[in-house]
Amino acid sequence: MSVDDNHRGLALAICSSLFIGSSFIIKKKGLKRAGASGVRAGVGGYSYLYEPLWWTGMVTMIVGEVANFTAYAFAPAVLVTPLGALSIIVSAALAHVVLKERLHLFGIVGCILCIVGSTTIVLHAPEERVIVSVKDVWSLATEPAFLLYTLSVVAVVLLLIFHFVPRCGHTHVMVYVGICSLMGSLSVMSVKALGIALKLTFQGDNQLVYPQTSVFAMVVATCVLTQMNYLNKALDTFNTAVVSPIYYVMFTSLTILASAIMFKDWDHQTPTQIITEMCGFVTILSGTFLLHATKDITDSSSGLSIYGGLQPSMTHRLSIGTGSLKRPEDEMDSDDFPLRRQESFRNP
Numbered sequence: 001m002s003v004d005d006n007h008r009g010l011a012l013a014i015c016s017s018l019f020i021g022s023s024f025i026i027k028k029k030g031l032k033r034a035g036a037s038g039v040r041a042g043v044g045g046y047s048y049l050y051e052p053l054w055w056t057g058m059v060t061m062i063v064g065e066v067a068n069f070t071a072y073a074f075a076p077a078v079l080v081t082p083l084g085a086l087s088i089i090v091s092a093a094l095a096h097v098v099l100k101e102r103l104h105l106f107g108i109v110g111c112i113l114c115i116v117g118s119t120t121i122v123l124h125a126p127e128e129r130v131i132v133s134v135k136d137v138w139s140l141a142t143e144p145a146f147l148l149y150t151l152s153v154v155a156v157v158l159l160l161i162f163h164f165v166p167r168c169g170h171t172h173v174m175v176y177v178g179i180c181s182l183m184g185s186l187s188v189m190s191v192k193a194l195g196i197a198l199k200l201t202f203q204g205d206n207q208l209v210y211p212q213t214s215v216f217a218m219v220v221a222t223c224v225l226t227q228m229n230y231l232n233k234a235l236d237t238f239n240t241a242v243v244s245p246i247y248y249v250m251f252t253s254l255t256i257l258a259s260a261i262m263f264k265d266w267d268h269q270t271p272t273q274i275i276t277e278m279c280g281f282v283t284i285l286s287g288t289f290l291l292h293a294t295k296d297i298t299d300s301s302s303g304l305s306i307y308g309g310l311q312p313s314m315t316h317r318l319s320i321g322t323g324s325l326k327r328p329e330d331e332m333d334s335d336d337f338p339l340r341r342q343e344s345f346r347n348p
Contacts, residue, residue: 009075010122012067013083019064021090023057024240025098030054031236048232065224073195077188077259078277079125081252085118085284091244092291101240106290113287114245120280124273126265133200137193138212146262153182153254157226169233173242176234180227181250185258187223190216245288253281 030053037047048054064087071080089111096103103111131137140146160179169175193216197207207213234243259265266274 005074006079009071009073009080010083012071012074013080014086016064016068016071017084017086018090019060019067020084021087021244022094023061023064024087024091024235024244025094026057026060027054027232028057028095028099028235028240030057031232035236069191069195072188072192073199076125076127076129076265077192077263078256078265079122081188081255081259082118082121082125082280082284084248084252085114088114088245088248088288088291091240095240099240110245110287110290113290114248114284117280117283117285117287120283121277124276124280126269126273129263129265131196133205134193134197134207134210134212134216137196137216140262141189141193143262146258149258149261150186153186157182170237173234173238173246176230176237177243177247177250179230180234180247181254183223183226184251185254187220187227188255189258189262190219190223194220242291245291249285249288252284256281 030051031048033053034048034051068080092103092107092111095101157179160175160182164172164175165179194213197210197213197216201207231243231247234247256265
């Protein structure tokens with residue numbers, strides 16, 4: 001992989017994050033409008049399909065995904081995927097301004113930690129394996145280790161959809177986000193295969209004649225449709241500032257794992273490089289924890305005091321990790337929708 005290709009991949013990944021981060025907010029506004037006049041997506045409605053603003057957000061997300069798709073053809077997944085942290089920053093900042101979902105001091109620190117962690121991973125990312133045909137990717141995808149991972153993902157997704165979604169999908173953010181993230185890890189591997197196939201085709205080596213290319217395309221379509229459906233449900237049910245970072249952490253973790261299994265990214269790295277990458281990822285996890293723990297702080301009781309530090313109520317919330325995952329506008333619309341208290345990350 002040339003340096004120029006690496007730079008193209010990085011530039012495309014950054015642009016992708018800007019578009020995708022913005023799309024979260026645009027789609028959320030569209031979901032709010034649709035929910036005001038029809039059945040909400042969070043309870044199984046599809047009235048958002050008639051909302052122009054939602055389609056604007058969808059087009060914005062598609063542009064971002066196309067840029068992301070192209071980036072995977074030029075750079076390795078472990079280099080491109082962590083840059084998705086930028087979409088957290090964009091989404092959280094726009095949610096603060098547009099949706100009035102308040103982002104306070106700890107949230108800002110969390111965003112900074114996400115950027116620092118992503119930068120660390122990018123600087124120590126392994127070089128990509130040289131691939132000259134889509135058949136090479138197919139050979140990697142059909143090795144026993146990756147087949148076992150794929151079957152495990154499909155089994156867990158089916159369990160979540162048919163068992164946990166009906167029971168606790170509306171009260172536990174991890175259910176919807178888990179489905180999106182698991183399917184996302186498979187879609188990235190297929191997207192990378194498609195990106196390589198198209199790149200080689202444009203360079204004069206036609207890869208579209210191989211049936212493996214069609215199989216990867218079908219996997220991408222299935223995974224993306226599933227992700228879109230359950231991401232809409234997550235955005236309509238829970239706070240955007242919570243959904244975005246959790247989705248990013250789970251999606252990135254599973255994608256890096258899938259890439260390590262399929263492409264054996266870490267085979268030629270030293271233990272120091274691997275440990276540094278893991279430290280960067282832990283930094284990102286710390287940032288997302290701060291975003292989650294401070295999501296429900298209000299201006300009148302921000303949990304911070306210039307002279308006294310953390311107020312007792314804030315310390316208590318941080319220690320037990322509880323609070324409302326519901327989006328703030330649910331409280332303002334309490335006459336239209338019944339309120340249910342959300343207990344974050346607790347067993348049902």
